[in-house]
Every structure is written in C-alpha cells, then in structure tokens.
Amino acid sequence: MTAPKKVVLAYSGGLDTSIILKWLQTEYGCEVVTFTADLGQGEELEPARQKALLLGIKEENIHIIDLREEFVRDFVFPMFRANAVYEGQYLLGTSIARPLISKYLVELAQKSGADAVAHGATGKGNDQVRFELGVAALDPAIKTIAPWRLWDLTSRTKLLEFAEANQIPIAKDKRGEAPFSVDANLLHTSSEGRVLENPADEFPEYVLQRVVPVEQAPDEAEMVEITFEKGDAVAINGEAMSPATILTKLNELGGKHGVGVLDLVENRFVGMKSRGVYETPGGTILLEAHRGIEQITLDSGAGHLKDSIMPRYAELIYNGFWFSPEREALQALIDKTQEHVSGTVRVKLYKGSARTVARWSEHSLYSEKHVTFEEDAGAYDQRDAAGFIHLNALRLKLVATRNARVAKKD
C-alpha cells in the first residue's frame, strides 16, 4: 500500500484513538482529519476537540457532529420495521451504528480531499468488517487503514509506552486494564472481554451501565403507550416526538425498570464465538411494541414473509452489509409491508420485562365479528372449513395411500 496523504479518523477522543492519531502522523507523515460522532453514547464530545488540537490537528480538520436523529430515523427505525434480531436474541445495537460512521467518514474524506480513512477496531471483531464494507460500498477509491491490524503495539505496555513517548495524556483510570470493553450509542451499551470472557461465569452486576439490575427496579409497574405510523414510532403517551427523542425517552423508561439486559454468546462474522452483555432498554420496548402493533395491522401473508426473511436481514446487518444491494432489496420488501402498521400499543414495564397488554388501530385487521364465540350473523360460514380441510388434506391422503400401498408390496 502506498502511504496515504490525508486520513479521516473515526476519533473518540479516548486513549486508543489518540494513539492511532499519533501513529498515523508518525507512520505515514500524513495529515489527519478527525471525526467524532454523537450517536447518543452519553459522553461529552467537546474534550475530543481539545485533545485533537493538542495532538496537532488543525481546527478546520476537526469535525464533531450530532448524528442522533439521523441514526434513529435512517438506521434504527428501518431495522426495527423488520423486528430484526440476530441469532434469536441480539438487537444489533453496535452493528447498526457502524454504517452511519462509515457514511460520514466517506463524506468527510470526499469533502476534505482525503485518500483514506482509519478506525480503531481490532482485527478480531465485527466492527472492522462493518466499517470497511461500508466505506468500500460508498466510495471504492478510498482506502481504509486499520492500525490494530498493522502496528506492533500488541500489548497494553507497548501502547502506554507509545503514548508516553508521544506526549499523549493518559487518564489515571486508563493506566490499568479496563475490566471489560464498552461500546455505546443511543440504542444500546455493549460490554465484552476480560471479566466476561468465560461464558460459564455470571456477569458481575457492575457491568450494567444504563439499566438497573432487576432487583433494584421499582415495585410498581409502569405503562407506556407508543404510537406508530407506517412502522415507525411517532409518539409516546400521546405526545409526538422526533425519532431520537422517542428512543431517549424509552431508554429512560426501560433503564429504570431493568428492561433489555441480554447476556449472550454469539457468532462473529470472522468465525469465532464471543460473549457480550447488551443493554438495550428502549430498543427492547420498541421491538415489543412494534410486534404488538403488527399483530393487529399486518396481514398474515406479509407477516410470515417478513418473519421468514428476517434472519437473513439481521445477519446482513450484523455482518456489515448495510450498504449492499441485498439489504436494500430486503428493506424494500419490509417497507412495503409497513404501509398500514399504524396505531397504538400499551406496554407494561415491570422488573425487567416489557409486555404488550393492549393495542388498537384504525388500520386494524382484527375482526371481532369473525372471531367471536357468539352468533356472528353470517360473517363466517363454518361449513367452509370442511372444504378447506378436505383440500388441504388431499395430498396427505394421497401420500398415506401410496406409502401403505408400497409397504404392503415390500
């Protein structure tokens, strides 16, 4: 690879990406542009600016951007239309944030004339794949630099030595190893590594960061009503809100009631299993509510179709193929099914669970007239069921007759 001249770095302001920043400068002698995204991770971002300035980045090369609304509107909500869960349980909180970061890395590279972008993901995880597939799909001319796969700073000690040698300030609590590694955004907080590495050990309670342990949740249940339009949440308890505001509000509610903690061993795209603890308070409520509103507004044909392609859709997002022709084609299918997914769901939050308890909609397909145990005034003719069953049974009868005939001969 020829050395890059100008690199846009996904920069958190933390120690690791600061080391990367310096390493890019020293290794390639290149200009560095920093990009720090507010995805709702709940950290102050202005310190990243100071840190970047300190490391010699020019004012005009520092970009701190609030992406919370775009994140929820264009990434989280489309994904939730699909009821996407990876391997039956994971709500894809990290996976769905990566393509948005790739999008801005590429846009900033194009605007600033950079020929490369860089990220701080390691060579063992999924995030490197997600970042790099995103960049490849959006601008194949831009190179991606993944320092963790390139450098020889392969131990904590070497990293700290590099930092000291390069006057990178090291916060006191970063001297030692963190007991686990964290990623956070408006949809979730994930924790993995070190104390969590043995899946036979229960995770220690101090791992939890945004959801209270269930035992500490209030003794009183709380109801929340979520209103949907075409598959997207648009209001909470009757009050219209922006996408990011809705997710923020649901996070507060879910966090308070201990909702959305998942302890999972999952299969990474790169071929190994890993154990993570995920906190997705608002997302867990949202998924439950979305299913609740689909229950009454979505036709079974469309619903079963969606269910059947969901695992593939979730896998694509997990593996980093958000910006791929097949994810976009699946999205077209999913979005088509959501045209009438509008109405309101009441969810009960209580000590770790979020359960739909009521749902209503002007778009409802539920017909009390048809389903009732009472007289239905001719809405449904029970005798039709005989014909329905007879024709569904016909091929089964032909199979049974054939099998018996053949068995007799043998």
Add this chain to the structure above:
Amino acid sequence: MTAPKKVVLAYSGGLDTSIILKWLQTEYGCEVVTFTADLGQGEELEPARQKALLLGIKEENIHIIDLREEFVRDFVFPMFRANAVYEGQYLLGTSIARPLISKYLVELAQKSGADAVAHGATGKGNDQVRFELGVAALDPAIKTIAPWRLWDLTSRTKLLEFAEANQIPIAKDKRGEAPFSVDANLLHTSSEGRVLENPADEFPEYVLQRVVPVEQAPDEAEMVEITFEKGDAVAINGEAMSPATILTKLNELGGKHGVGVLDLVENRFVGMKSRGVYETPGGTILLEAHRGIEQITLDSGAGHLKDSIMPRYAELIYNGFWFSPEREALQALIDKTQEHVSGTVRVKLYKGSARTVARWSEHSLYSEKHVTFEEDAGAYDQRDAAGFIHLNALRLKLVATRNARVAKKD
C-alpha cells in the same frame, strides 16, 4: 356422507363433548368409543369414565390413556429443538398436542374397527384443521366428524336444551357462559374468547391459571440449571428426570416466578386474527435454556440455517401439518444439528423473566483462546482479517464503481 357405524370420540368428560357423544348416538345410531387423554391438563380423568358409562358407553369402549411422557418426548422436545415460535412469540402449546390426539384416535379406530372419529373443535378455529389433517395423514380411510360444523345447536340455549332433553348432567357452573374458553396440557394453558375478545382491553388477572401475576412472584430470584443431551433436556439441577417430569418441574418453577405469560393477537390458519392469553411457564424456561446451550455448542452455519427455516417449521405445526412430509424433512434437518447440543445452562427466574446467566459444555465451540483481548499466542492472525474484508468488499466496490459510471453518463 354415509352414516358412520362406529365412532371414536375425543372425549374430555365435559358438557360439550358429552353432548357430542349423545348427538352422535342419536344422529347416526352409531356405537361410540371414547378416548380421553391425559396430556397433563391437570384434571381428574376418572370422572370421564363414569360420565361415559352413564351415557351408555360400554366399559370396553372407554379409553383413558396417560400420554404425558409420549407428549413431551415425541412432540414437545422435537419442537423445542427448533426453537419454534409462531409469529415471533407463540410457543405452540395447543398446536403441538393435537397431532398426538389424532394419532390415538386413529389407532383406537383401527383397533376397534371404527370407521370414523369425532372431535369437539368448532369450525372457526385451528384445532379442527389439526385434528383432521392428522387423521387424514395417518389413515385416509377414516372419516372425521366435526359436530360443531354439522348440527343446529348453534346457541348456548339450544345446547342446554339438548343436554336436558337427553339427561346429560349439567354442572352448576356450566349453566352460564364461561367468561372465556380454556385449553390446557403439560406445555401450556391458553385462554381466549369473550372477555378477551377486544385486544385493546387488558386481560383481567383472573384469566391466569398456572402462572402467578408477576407482582405476586417472590422477591428473591431463583436459579435453575438445566442439562441437555442432543438438544433435549435430561436433568434439572443435576438430577436426571424423564421428559414429562422435567416439564412438570419447570412448570412449577416458572409458574411460581410469573414466567411465560403471553398476551397475543395471532393469525389463524383459517384466515382471521384471534386474541389469546397463553401461560407457558416451563416451555418459556426451556426455550431460553435451549438457546443458551446452542449459543456455545452450535456452529453458526447450522444455527443460521435453523433460524432461517424455523418460521416455516413453526407455521407447519401451527397449521396442523405435523404429520406431513415437509415437517418430517425439516425435523431431519433440525435433529441433525442437535448432535452436539449437550451441556448445562443456568437460568435466573425472577418476577416474570427467565434469563440465561451461564452455560458450559464439553461440546463447547467457544474458544477463549481465539476471542481473548489478551495475547492469543498465534491462535488468530489479525492480518487475515484484511484479506477477508477485501474479498467480501470486492463485489460491493464493483457495484459502487458501476453505479458511479452509469450515473455520470446519465
């Protein structure tokens, strides 16, 4: 249809099937054989014998059979190997019991020389389909009679008049309408109809029959360890147990902790939506634990394949196609994946939730050596990830290049 000469009736001993028994006798002048199955519904079955005798059934024509072990071993467990859930949420508690009843109806008909079987399911529901497809698949020569689709006893009043006219004893509490309709077996209790018919109304607490309301569950969490062999639970807290004993024990635990209540609007096979409240305490724990053991013992290729066909598998069971070539073919696939799904899972039960908190197995595929954040002694070469990503990205780059080229021309 020519009148049947001898009919095996799925007989609960309750008012409705007693009316059917009498109706069969009077309508067709046929001999009736009664079949009462113990599927763990939790009712005394001997009274059904007395009732049948009272209605003129000969001693040798009365069959009361304990099917609990067969039910769990040959129906519930195979289904749970698939992590089957219908429409994302329903654990198929009623659906999975029906084919077993069909199997015994057919066997008793063959043994007793009956030319027909009869059931008490109405013409609006799924159960009629499940019973009749089962019978058709097992013996196409046997007719099925569904009195609810045939007679003119179309109101409660008419039914009671018929009962009185035929000296069928009517329990006091059956004089009025039940506020909802119930089906129960070892896997679940379902409630539907009447007070539950409006999905915008929360279900009243008195609907619950085997699970305590979450607020009344103990304030202390309880741990349970479930051991699996080839996908099936074989022990609880280290103690080996038979299939039915395991499910019974899990039901006790789940019921006590408020686990496994589902309020759902689902799509029936016959085309309408219906609302049900399901209590599946043991099944909910079992599903969680099975997923937990698969997390560490199942390869991602097999796991994702299973996930992708699961919705179809669940739909087949829901629709009544247990005894179909395609369910059997899917079962062969699923069973093949379970050869190493062995090990133990610890599940935490607390106020309505059942969560995997630890899992371990001699069959584990989890490799701490590969996933560790620490030095991995060469287990994994991070540079491999570059090639992996580059080739996964290649087609995306070709697409992006093509799209840009075409856009420029336009």
Add this chain to the structure above:
Amino acid sequence: MTAPKKVVLAYSGGLDTSIILKWLQTEYGCEVVTFTADLGQGEELEPARQKALLLGIKEENIHIIDLREEFVRDFVFPMFRANAVYEGQYLLGTSIARPLISKYLVELAQKSGADAVAHGATGKGNDQVRFELGVAALDPAIKTIAPWRLWDLTSRTKLLEFAEANQIPIAKDKRGEAPFSVDANLLHTSSEGRVLENPADEFPEYVLQRVVPVEQAPDEAEMVEITFEKGDAVAINGEAMSPATILTKLNELGGKHGVGVLDLVENRFVGMKSRGVYETPGGTILLEAHRGIEQITLDSGAGHLKDSIMPRYAELIYNGFWFSPEREALQALIDKTQEHVSGTVRVKLYKGSARTVARWSEHSLYSEKHVTFEEDAGAYDQRDAAGFIHLNALRLKLVATRNARVAKKD
C-alpha cells in the same frame, strides 16, 4: 346465498360459457354482463359479441377488451423480472393471466352495478382459486359464482341437452369430446386432460399448437438480440417495441424453432397432481435472455437473494395470490434489484433450444481486469485470498476440533 341480480360473466363465446350464460339467466333470473378479453389467445373475439346478442344480452352489456399490452406490461414482465418458474420448470402462463381477468370482472361489476361475477372454471383446478382470490382481494363485496361447482350438468350429455333445450348453437366439432382441453394467451398455450391423463404416455404430436415439433424446426440456427431496461425487454434486434409486440415477436421466433415445449406433472393448489403440456415459445426465450443480462448486471448478493425467494414468489402466483400483500412485498424486493438490469443479450435458437451466447451492457459488473488470467496490474491481490479462506475456515476448524475432542472422550 341470495340470488344475484346482475352478474358479470367471463365469456369466451364458446359452448361452455354460453351454457353458463344461459344457466345464470335461468337459474337466477338475473341480468348478465359479458366480458371477453383479448389476451392474445389468437381467436377472433367478434363472434363472441354475436353469440351474446343471440343469447339475449343487451348491446351495452357486452364488453370485448384488448388487454394484450396491459397483460404483458403489468403482469408478464413483472413476473419475468423474478425468473419465476413453478416447481423448477413451469413458466406460469395460465396463472399469470387470471388476476388480470379478475381485475376487469371487478371493474365491470363496479361500473355496471353488478353484485356478482361468474367464471367457467371447474372445481378441480387452480383457475377457480385464482379468479376468486383475485375478486376477493379487489372487492370483497362482490360474490363469485362458479357454475361448475353448483349445477347438475355433470356429464357431456347433460350439457349438450341443456344447450339444445336452450337453443344454444353447438359447433359440429363440439358434439364429441375434445381429446384434450386448451387454454391460451399471449404467453402460452396449455393442454391437459383426456389423452394426456396418463403421464407414462408420450403426448401425441398433434397436441402442439403454436410450436413446431423440434424435428420440423429449421436446420439453420437463428440469432435474436433482446435489449432490456430495468429488467424488462424493450427491443428486439435493436428495434424498440411495445411489451405485447415483443412477446408476439418472440413467440413467432420460438414457435418456428421448436422452443418452449414442456411436458410436466405438477402439483395443483387443490392437492392433486396433474399433467400438462405447455408451449411457451416467447417466454422461454425471454427467461433465458433475462438470466443472461442478469449474469453481468446483477450483483451476487441481490441475485442470490432473488433466487432464494423465487420459489415462494412463483408458488404465490400459481396459487392465485397475485393480489396479496406478500406478492406485492416480494415484487418490491424484485423490482429493487432490477434497477441496473439493462443491456443486450444474444440468444441462439435452434431445434428446441434457446441459449444465451453473448451479452453486453453499460451496466456490466463483469471486470475483465479482475478476472483475467493475465497480469492484472494490481486489481486483485491474491494474498487476500489467504485471509479470506482462513476466516471462513475458522469455525469449521473449531467444529472439527470439538468433534475430535468429544469423540476421544467417548
């Protein structure tokens, strides 16, 4: 069912539908509106008008409509975007015409104030389902009457007696039984029944109606170039043509060269197997060419996704669910993949086969630079393959290691 007052009848002008016309009048005393569609079946339709007048239909109640362009543009072409084949072989020529007829039956009913529609399909086939599901989906208030399922004209003799008793003219060649039954439209001709009923007998050559027997096809091959835009054929041999003109032209070419004959035993939706002989000359060429243009313009991710849902899509069309939420959702997916399916394919026609021999496009994703056996100037780094393989192999190695470890213990 209450008797209909005014019925729109799908009327071919032939003997059977003339009998139905008269039967509707006599059975219900209702007004009849006739609808005769030109779908390219290759028959004169004006005689249907005379026939209808003769049977007492009012001038303003007779509708003969040329639907060829709409048929190909809105039904055939969208279906071919999916490369839809039922059970691996059938190009759905009859299935795709039925929803269009339903659409016009409903529109004419709505315009003329009719409360019912009627069709001449029997109770054993798929067409009744397709007609009636179409009508139900488009206007649930309109009843469908299927005389073949209702009347007692259950033999040829009774039909002819009814015709004679009602002064319905009977063409000489209709006195006897036709040796097989035919359906035709611009996409195909299907033949089934009677001489074709034994699938162990080869079909007699006289069954073929629009395709010459392969032995009689020209000894010289012929090339045809088909140009596509966004998945639809728009030109033949460089000449732009309307959809119906394109299909007509391809039918001529295919018919001349013996292309597109299929002898099939298929599974009907109503549960039985049936044997048909299908002639789809133009459609067979179109499918081959569409695959040919997709080969170079469609990304593998989108292509494999399409392939995976195609069987379901074809089944929906076969079963009569064109106007269903799930078919529309799948269509959205398919159409999304076709945005760049533009370019030209050369197909060689010769004695029964149609084979792509060349294809080119400005939208091509084929990169000679990448694939070449020659020096590729760095387009592709072969060393990337090592990493790609290593990570794809990782889980397989972990499985093999686990299996060996467990086997050793046993």
Add this chain to the structure above:
Amino acid sequence: MTAPKKVVLAYSGGLDTSIILKWLQTEYGCEVVTFTADLGQGEELEPARQKALLLGIKEENIHIIDLREEFVRDFVFPMFRANAVYEGQYLLGTSIARPLISKYLVELAQKSGADAVAHGATGKGNDQVRFELGVAALDPAIKTIAPWRLWDLTSRTKLLEFAEANQIPIAKDKRGEAPFSVDANLLHTSSEGRVLENPADEFPEYVLQRVVPVEQAPDEAEMVEITFEKGDAVAINGEAMSPATILTKLNELGGKHGVGVLDLVENRFVGMKSRGVYETPGGTILLEAHRGIEQITLDSGAGHLKDSIMPRYAELIYNGFWFSPEREALQALIDKTQEHVSGTVRVKLYKGSARTVARWSEHSLYSEKHVTFEEDAGAYDQRDAAGFIHLNALRLKLVATRNARVAKKD
C-alpha cells in the same frame, strides 16, 4: 508459517503441478507425496507416476487412486437429489469434485505423517477455497500450501524459466499459452479464461471437448430410460449399473446429442464475475430425469420445501462448504424427501435438448381418479373447493376492507 516437513500434493502430472512439486522441494526442502486422482477426467494417469519418479519422488510416496465410483456415489448423486443448480443454471461440476480431493489429501497426510497439503489452484478462483475449507474441516491441524499465492512465478515466462532451470520436461504444446483453461471430471468439463474472457463474444466451437456442437448431432432423436431408487439413478434402459457406469453412459449419450452445453457468467465466491463454458452431458440428462421422477413421486409440500432451500444448498457447494454442518443438515432434509423417489423416466435426446416425455412408478402419487375430466366416482367433491377458496380468501377480504376503510377516512 514454519516450513512444512512433508507435503501431500494434489498432482496431475501436468506442467503446473510439476513446477509446484519442484518448488515445494526447493522452497521448503520438504518431502513430497503426490496424489493423483482418477475422477473420470479422461486422461491417462500412469504418466503422472513416471513424471513424479523423474522429479525424485519415492515410489511409496506416489498415490494414483481411482475415485470414480466414490465420486459419483457419495458426491454427485447426493447433490443431484437436491436438483442443485447454482445461479439458476450451473450444475456445479467442478465444485463437487473438490471436497473429495480434499478428503484424500487429508487421509494421505494422516497416513504418511505429512504436516501439510498443497494444491495448484490460483488465488483468484473458487477452487482454492474449496480445497482449503475441505482440509480445514477434516483435519484442522494440517496446513494447506497454495504456491500460486506465495511464489513470484507470476508470468508464463517465469514459470517456463523455472521449469527449465529445474529440468522439468515441457511438452511442446505447453510452450505457448493455452487459449483457455480446462477442468474435467466425470461430471463435466469446464473451460474459462483467455479467448473466453469477453462475455460479449460467442465462444469458438473448438472449446467444446465432450459434447458435439448441436448442429453436428444426429438428425434422429434417441430415447433413454433411467430408473431411480430413493433419488439415485440405478439403471439405464432397464440395465442395472454402478453409479460411475451410469454417469459414463449418460455422458456418451448426451455428448453424442449435443446435450448439456452452458455458456455462463457466474459470481465467484471471491467477489468477481467470471465467464465459463460448461459441458455436462450426463448431468443434464440426470437432472431432467430426476425432476421427472420427482414430478410423480414427491409430495408438493416436500417438493416446495426442497425447492426453497436448493439455492442455499447449491451456494454452499459452490463456495466450498461441502464438509460443513449446514450442508450436512440440508442433506439430511433432502435425503429424507427421497425415500419414495423411485421409478423410471423416459428422456428424449435431440440436438442439444433432453426432455422428459414419460414417467411411471409404483410410488406414484399421481391419481388419475382425482384429476380426470370424466366422472370421478366421488373421489373428489367439487363443492369442497368453495370452502377452500373462501377461507383462503378471508384474510384478503379483511385486508381489502381495511384498506378501503382507511382510504375513505384520508
């Protein structure tokens, strides 16, 4: 990588693998074991022994093994049970041979104490992936060496220089570049590269090696009858034969009649499109015949299920995942469906096409009694169709009613 001590090389005896042999010796100073498989590629293999001896391989390290029966019985036939075609057209002739070679490479390595295997596939193709995934799955301890990805012999000139410098005999016709590259085995011959690289150019006739150009095929059609048992061909024209004999015989017949030539642009697993010309004469007949026997013996439920998973199954084989848990699980499903796929099919071969014209079986599900246009003596009650349609229509009516209601409000 530490240098291997002993390497089993997949050795054809040709120039390229002879160069690899020598390169392994000189690069690593390792002992080389040669493995030459007879997969029906139609070449003399004994010269490979002489060549190997000449290059200094010890007699006991030279293995020439006839794998034709194992190839067809354990790889080709199981795959054909699935009707596997990749991207709608390719019969996977190369893909299916690779895992068998991997199996023997591993077995020979284990027996001879080798620590590595080597193959002659380049870094651009699928075969490297197939070889190496196979080895990884069968023995993760064995390394695979892919010289084409490692050495600097990156041009024809350098290769020839290396050959000359190392006394490797060069056949005269190998001095120049071959106009295209060939792979062959009992299932197919594939050609790609160089003169075939532009997909807009028709392939020259001289590319064909085992199938005559259609114009040169006999003017008389020929019939062949193939008998199946449980999905596998067991006899031709009534004569029982071994698997490899059957495929050999079908190859002769197909080759003579111009059957089974495919000109395709396909998507490689490594991300690029490539163009190939495939000759699969026997396989094309076999696929047609297998579909023919399934038409009458396979239930639609099982058949549609098979169709729906086939694309995934074919993709797995194409991508090299034969020895993977998911391929094995899919195989279990497929094999389960084949229990009654027994009977005989007559296929007509004529100038490039192979068409089923008749099929019969004691396992047939075809019921003339049900399907007949004549009186069916009550086998089928046409009135059942009304109920069948009404219940299938119910949800469509509910959707239409809802949509109309909502539209009115807007």
